[in-house]
Amino acid sequence: MTPTVAPLAEELAQQLGAERVLTAPEDLAVYAYDGTAALRQNPACVVFPLTTHEVAACVQIARRHRAPIVTRGSGTGLSGGSVPMEGALVVCLNRMDRIIELDPRNLTIEVEAGVVTQTIDEAAGKHGLFYPPDPGSRKISTIGGNVAENSGGLRGLKYGVTRDYVMGLEAVLASGEIVWLGNKCVKDVAGYNLRDLFIGSEGTLGIVTRVLLKLVPQPQSRMTMLASFASLEAAGDTVSDIIAAKIIPCTLEFLDQQTIRCVEDFTQVGLPTEAAAVLIMETDGHPLVVAEEAAAMAAIASARGAISVRTAADDVEANKLLTARRSAFSALARVRPTTILEDVTVPRSELAGMVAFIAASAAKHGLQIGTFGHMGDGNLHPTFLTDERNADEMHRVELSLGEIVDRTLAVGGTITGEHGVGLAKKPYLRQQLGDHSYQLLKLVKRALDPEGLLNPGKIFE
Amino acid sequence: MSELNLLKSLDYSVLQQCMHCGMCLPTCPTYDETKFERSSPRGRIRLMREVADGRLGVTSTFAEEMSYCLGCLACQTACPAGVDYATLLENARGEVERQHVVGGTARRLFRWSTLSFLFRRPRLLRAFGRAMWLYQRSGLQSGLRRLGVMKLLPKQLRLMEAMTPTVVVPFSNARIAPLETPKSPANYRVALLTGCVQDLLYGPINRATADVLLANGCEVVTPSVQFCCGSLHAHNGELKLARDLARRNLDLYDVDELDAIISNAGGCGSHLKKYAELLHADERYHARAGAWDRKVRDVSEWLVQIGCRVPATASSSDAQGRTIATTVTYDASCHLMHGQRVVAQPLALLQMIPGLRLVPLVESDWCCGSAGVYSITQPEQSAKLLARKLDHITATGASVLASGNPGCLLQLENGMRGDPRFAHVRVCHPVELLAEAYRRESGGYDG
Numbered sequence: 069m070t071p072t073v074a075p076l077a078e079e080l081a082q083q084l085g086a087e088r089v090l091t092a093p094e095d096l097a098v099y100a101y102d103g104t105a106a107l108r109q110n111p112a113c114v115v116f117p118l119t120t121h122e123v124a125a126c127v128q129i130a131r132r133h134r135a136p137i138v139t140r141g142s143g144t145g146l147s148g149g150s151v152p153m154e155g156a157l158v159v160c161l162n163r164m165d166r167i168i169e170l171d172p173r174n175l176t177i178e179v180e181a182g183v184v185t186q187t188i189d190e191a192a193g194k195h196g197l198f199y200p201p202d203p204g205s206r207k208i209s210t211i212g213g214n215v216a217e218n219s220g221g222l223r224g225l226k227y228g229v230t231r232d233y234v235m236g237l238e239a240v241l242a243s244g245e246i247v248w249l250g251n252k253c254v255k256d257v258a259g260y261n262l263r264d265l266f267i268g269s270e271g272t273l274g275i276v277t278r279v280l281l282k283l284v285p286q287p288q289s290r291m292t293m294l295a296s297f298a299s300l301e302a303a304g305d306t307v308s309d310i311i312a313a314k315i316i317p318c319t320l321e322f323l324d325q326q327t328i329r330c331v332e333d334f335t336q337v338g339l340p341t342e343a344a345a346v347l348i349m350e351t352d353g354h355p356l357v358v359a360e361e362a363a364a365m366a367a368i369a370s371a372r373g374a375i376s377v378r379t380a381a382d383d384v385e386a387n388k389l390l391t392a393r394r395s396a397f398s399a400l401a402r403v404r405p406t407t408i409l410e411d412v413t414v415p416r417s418e419l420a421g422m423v424a425f426i427a428a429s430a431a432k433h434g435l436q437i438g439t440f441g442h443m444g445d446g447n448l449h450p451t452f453l454t455d456e457r458n459a460d461e462m463h464r465v466e467l468s469l470g471e472i473v474d475r476t477l478a479v480g481g482t483i484t485g486e487h488g489v490g491l492a493k494k495p496y497l498r499q500q501l502g503d504h505s506y507q508l509l510k511l512v513k514r515a516l517d518p519e520g521l522l523n524p525g526k527i528f529e
Numbered sequence: 530m531s532e533l534n535l536l537k538s539l540d541y542s543v544l545q546q547c548m549h550c551g552m553c554l555p556t557c558p559t560y561d562e563t564k565f566e567r568s569s570p571r572g573r574i575r576l577m578r579e580v581a582d583g584r585l586g587v588t589s590t591f592a593e594e595m596s597y598c599l600g601c602l603a604c605q606t607a608c609p610a611g612v613d614y615a616t617l618l619e620n621a622r623g624e625v626e627r628q629h630v631v632g633g634t635a636r637r638l639f640r641w642s643t644l645s646f647l648f649r650r651p652r653l654l655r656a657f658g659r660a661m662w663l664y665q666r667s668g669l670q671s672g673l674r675r676l677g678v679m680k681l682l683p684k685q686l687r688l689m690e691a692m693t694p695t696v697v698v699p700f701s702n703a704r705i706a707p708l709e710t711p712k713s714p715a716n717y718r719v720a721l722l723t724g725c726v727q728d729l730l731y732g733p734i735n736r737a738t739a740d741v742l743l744a745n746g747c748e749v750v751t752p753s754v755q756f757c758c759g760s761l762h763a764h765n766g767e768l769k770l771a772r773d774l775a776r777r778n779l780d781l782y783d784v785d786e787l788d789a790i791i792s793n794a795g796g797c798g799s800h801l802k803k804y805a806e807l808l809h810a811d812e813r814y815h816a817r818a819g820a821w822d823r824k825v826r827d828v829s830e831w832l833v834q835i836g837c838r839v840p841a842t843a844s845s846s847d848a849q850g851r852t853i854a855t856t857v858t859y860d861a862s863c864h865l866m867h868g869q870r871v872v873a874q875p876l877a878l879l880q881m882i883p884g885l886r887l888v889p890l891v892e893s894d895w896c897c898g899s900a901g902v903y904s905i906t907q908p909e910q911s912a913k914l915l916a917r918k919l920d921h922i923t924a925t926g927a928s929v930l931a932s933g934n935p936g937c938l939l940q941l942e943n944g945m946r947g948d949p950r951f952a953h954v955r956v957c958h959p960v961e962l963l964a965e966a967y968r969r970e971s972g973g974y975d976g
Binding site: 101144 | 542546548549550551565566567571572575576579588590591609610611
């Protein structure tokens with residue numbers, strides 16, 4: 069039974085109205101990608117529901133037509149999570165963008181899945197609160213996508229990742245049923261913690277339509293510093309020393325020379341383009357503690373031979389530095405046509421060795437790799453600067469990538485710290501998990517989505 | 530179709546530069562409006578790439594989307610990957626025209642009479658301007674409007690008629706001598722480009738530009754008859770005509786004898802700085818175009834670069850001796866801000882004017898909907914953006930609105946006309962305020 073496309077779109081149009089159902093070739097072509105390089109597949113249809121019930125109706129209709137469903141927000145994912153498969157229905161939630169409730173007595177905010185991450189932080193800010201997870205694309209990424217990918221960001225070291233802020237969520241299951249998991253209680257052990265099962269499930273277990281988030285008080289003050297180094301090792305050792313000194317800064321970001329030059333080219337914030345590496349370090353909290361920690365970090369950097377340590381004069385300069393860092397991945401695209409971003413993460417004690425290994429692998433295979441990342445939490449983003457139309461070079465990229473993955477796993481790391489498996493990291497998942505854990509994942513998938521309707525072919529086959 | 534498909538013959542790496550990260554989405558006014566990916570910069574670039582790859586034809590939907598784009602270039606400022614969206618859009622629009630995807634006799638006639646005819650013949654354009662002035666001054670325009678004759682026009686023409694700007698005489702050639710020298714010995718020699726719209730509608734801005742240049746030790750060369758820079762043509766897919774006009778401009782000036790070529794229109798300047806790219810395949814002109822590009826400056830950019838002289842404090846005070854501060858707000862011209870990356874300089878000029886208090890305008894980096902001929906081609910979206918802009922301007926409480934491009938000034942004046950919120954708001958170019966401040970110094974007439 070192979071139902072044709074037209075009836076699916078027709079039925080959706082009857083349910084939602086034709087203006088929210090797209091099937092024109094010009095529309096399908098622009099939902100063929102997300103923020104991941106070199107992946108492209110047109111869907112069969114794109115639909116824009118406005119309510120959870122409409123999402124449920126879309127799922128029922130897709131199910132009848134056996135059309136796989138790909139959930140999408142703003143399409144900024146970095147592992148191909150929202151790249152469609154053939155014949156897919158893209159359920160785009162970017163119009164479900166209402167803030168339902170901000171509860172200052174319980175420090176929570178409830179939002180629809182399509183609300184932009186930064187909008188949540190801004191809404192919280194009006195009450196002296198803040199929402200810490202800050203993925204690089206926070207200006208446009210949606211909270212639904214953040215939950216589906218369990219996104220991290222620059223503040224993960226001290227504040228954790230999206231998972232640490234989700235108190236509850238609403239999801240539409242493959243059956244079309246709607247479930248609410250979690251609540252405003254700080255403690256809750258009633259039954260399995262299924263809420264956490266959906267966080268980071270990459271749209272394969274259900275469609276997250278609403279999220280209840282924890283907010284925290286805004287820190288009273290913060291201090292942001294830029295330290296530059298003549299070697300990668302000195303930067304890596306500085307990070308290790310800071311952690312060993314029992315300082316947990318809010319941000320410890322690393323950029324190598326290639327990345328520094330690209331970012332500086334775009335932002336012109338005054339990064340030292342001759343340095344081998346820089347660290348962007350930020351501490352926040354009580355002013356006295358901030359001053360003490362900042363001084364200690366600066367001293368550690370100097371002791372490790374930092375060429376210079378500059379402190380941002382004010383919030384404006386601090387934000388410029390952090391914004392510059394957030395642009396790193398895209399800025400690297402200035403160098404070569406194709407930019408392949410990796411997300412390997414290692415225990416922090418292994419950082420310096422891992423950075424050196426990546427540089428050596430690049431040299432060995434004659435490749436350009438720009439490396440940056442969240443040094444403080446061991447999350448590195450080695451980025452291949454290459455050309456997808458050069459088959460020979462792409463082959464060498466694969467070889468180098470394989471080596472980096474092997475090394476990462478050998479030192480107890482993970483293939484993805486915050487981007488998700490999606491399509492991009494799928495070939496390496498089994499290697500990391502081992503057969504039994506890998507099968508367990510599949511077992512969970514089959515239990516929740518026996519027909520393989522939701523984002524099939526992502527994470528695993 | 531004798532030539533190659535423009536998108537297919539474009540250097541593919543320009544298209545590949547976009548790695549669809551999505552950083553442009555929140556800065557795009559049309560994506561903000563529709564929330565459809567195809568109305569976003571990233572989506573449009575993908576459509577262009579589909580055409581270049583031969584997976585998609587240049588369809589009417591493709592043409593609509595390229596027309597719906599404002600070309601405000603806010604996406605270029607936002608793009609970490611450095612995608613040259615302006616070039617992509619010009620070529621996409623060029624391909625739409627080359628394949629005659631969009632028809633209609635009225636559209637063709639309008640494009641021909643403006644792009645191919647009037648805006649290529651400076652003397653004729655001025656003659657047309659003079660005729661318009663007579664028509665408006667003689668009372669014929671208001672008379673016809675009173676009689677309701679305009680209702681007989683087709684809808685689009687009626688809209689255009691209502692927006693007909695008021696021609697201001699005399700034109701720049703009667704206001705500025707071909708060579709003007711400063712009182713003190715000249716430190717620089719610059720050419721002043723008087724523009725087309727600027728010349729017909731905003732002659733006083735050109736005069737003010739010459740004045741501030743003179744006050745800053747610049748000898749000003751202003752040929753009495755100048756050619757259109759071709760930005761109107763390039764932005765609307767007429768690249769051949771644009772190249773032709775660029776060559777004429779290059780022929781008109783001895784670039785080696787000039788320290789700078791001054792533009793006071795954001796839209797023109799943005800195009801004027803890209804002659805080398807426009808003429809990249811022209812062996813005769815390419816090198817000269819490069820030299821030209823390096824010398825083109827927006828007037829604010831140039832003044833800040835040479836260290837603009839701060840006007841002496843004005844003596845304007847009220848009866849109690851308190852200084853009267855005029856509040857001014859600044860709306861950035863998109864092509865000045867995003868196209869030329871001239872952001873801080875106009876603000877710096879306004880801040881150095883005594884008696885002026887600068888108040889920030891929310892979303893001053895967001896298009897006002899003028900966008901060249903956008904108010905004519907996309908009146909609905911243009912009106913929405915204008916309304917949004919006017920609300921922000923009202924919120925500043927400023928009595929003066931300054932902006933560095935005639936298209937924006939015209940759009941804002943049109944929007945404010947008849948709106949009681951703006952009964953006492955003046956719209957002007959930053960250099961006019963600066964010129965007035967210099968004039969006040971010498972006790973001259975305060976315009």
